[in-house]
Amino acid sequence: MNQISNLRQLQIVDQQIATNSGRLKEIVELLANDPALDSIRADLARQQKLFDEHRGALREQESKASSLDYKIKELESRLYSGQMTNPKELDGFLQDHAMHKRMRGDLDDQLLKQMEATDSARKEVERITQRVEEMESARARQLDAITKERGEVEERIRGLTQEQISLRESIIAPTRAIYDRLQKSNPGHALAAIRAGACDACGVEVPRGLIARAKQAEEIVLCPSCGRILSG
Numbered sequence: 001m002n003q004i005s006n007l008r009q010l011q012i013v014d015q016q017i018a019t020n021s022g023r024l025k026e027i028v029e030l031l032a033n034d035p036a037l038d039s040i041r042a043d044l045a046r047q048q049k050l051f052d053e054h055r056g057a058l059r060e061q062e063s064k065a066s067s068l069d070y071k072i073k074e075l076e077s078r079l080y081s082g083q084m085t086n087p088k089e090l091d092g093f094l095q096d097h098a099m100h101k102r103m104r105g106d107l108d109d110q111l112l113k114q115m116e117a118t119d120s121a122r123k124e125v126e127r128i129t130q131r132v133e134e135m136e137s138a139r140a141r142q143l144d145a146i147t148k149e150r151g152e153v154e155e156r157i158r159g160l161t162q163e164q165i166s167l168r169e170s171i172i173a174p175t176r177a178i179y180d181r182l183q184k185s186n187p188g189h190a191l192a193a194i195r196a197g198a199c200d201a202c203g204v205e206v207p208r209g210l211i212a213r214a215k216q217a218e219e220i221v222l223c224p225s226c227g228r229i230l231s232g
Ligand SMILES: [Zn+2]
Pocket: 192, 199, 200, 201, 202, 203, 204, 223, 224, 225, 226, 227, 228
């Protein structure tokens, strides 16, 4: 193989290494993080907190209701005991009883609303919990597949790196330096073919003398316009 075909092959190998390294980077990122799962777990924590608050409020109202019930019962047993003879005292008790009944009625409305709010918060917790479980099992399957793929990608990179080393050794140092410089500024496009008498990369016409020299492939010929290695 001559220098040009080795360079062409090196460019292919370098590109494959870049592609595989890019994928490896993605894989490492995927293995380390799962933003969608993190976000839904945060949703669940928020919803759980909301549910706890609603449930706390409900319990408080329930305990208020049973205190009122107790108080009402107590008032009723006094009122209906037949022992109340003082009309003024009786009136006071009746007013007190009416007030407590009113409070109890208002509390019933609140209780109903609070029960509904608690129930819908609980349902939302259940819905998100189910979603988290589904996502966690999908994640476990994904981790298996990604871990397997990581092994394959690493293996490919090892093989390609070996090929890269032997290709670089087959190319003389000054040519390698030109290639490396071009590769740095235009990764994957250090070489350009000549098509219809023009450089394939920049489109500028290449003098015939240079085309002939490039076709002989005995030396490195650069495009006079963009400086890429003309690959004949
Ligand atoms: Zn060019």
